[in-house]
Amino acid sequence: MGRRAALAGLVALMPAMALAHGPTRQKITLTTDLAAPPEEVWAAIGNFQDMSWHPAVATTDGEGGNAIDATRVLHLGTADGPTISEVLYKYDASKMSYSYRITDVKVEVLPVTNYSSHLTVKPREGGGSEVEWRGAFYRGYPNNDPPPELNDEAAIAAVSAVYQAGLDALVARFGAP
Template structure:
């Protein structure tokens, strides 16, 4: 009798747990990868994008300030738009001059500026066609609203669209910069 009671309680507890977890759904990690081929040698492209402290090549970045150069744990603050505009704070966690690649995380950003949380990104320059370069910019992040039923401006689609727009603007600017090579 005691064994049947324990078994029944275990089944009930399991059923309750599965019902509550079936309805619990938080955000899922989103990923974006954009690439562009440019007719410039990887070393020439890396000379433009390879300095973590200088993002002047991106049209949405008005100014970059920071500390630590390209060393791990270096920081930078990107000022967007006009002087005194919104900012994004970032930290470098991986850098390879040899591989022409670096990885960073956002440490602080208002969701009104970029509707994401737990954002990390990787920028890499690889050999491309005919001596050119393939620039790859990829990121992983969660939407700006961590709970269920996010408002439209903080949902997965908004986060993906915003990150994609940032990457596209930067890659389009690099494509135009190196178009004459």
């Protein structure tokens, strides 16, 4: 095979190669405004070991407090329900912010892989606070042609629902401005 034939073959394959790129990293950010001052909201959500403020979390087990590399296991629904294991990789109480990633979760529980998240409380102009919850992740199915329950849309919908449920619980607890 000559150089031209090899080049022509490669050029012919390029459209198929372009389609075989796999999943792309998804990112979402949800925010909510609360009537309470940031310090009060942070007191409720700033402890990595305590996620009792989220209605989906029945119990939290963990080690390491708020130190980097602290771990927690969230038990969903009931104490013996499905779990999500997470590790803390950034914590700044002065900025009322922490970042964590999932180390273990079944895609049937949350259809994502390579998930990281950031939770921050900020003061609002005029009083109250804003809570921002950001996440970045890949869908639960790493190859092309995922089943519907493990595609990008399913991953975005599931993470959005988790965040929204938590933020709605904070509005119920602290009120909207």
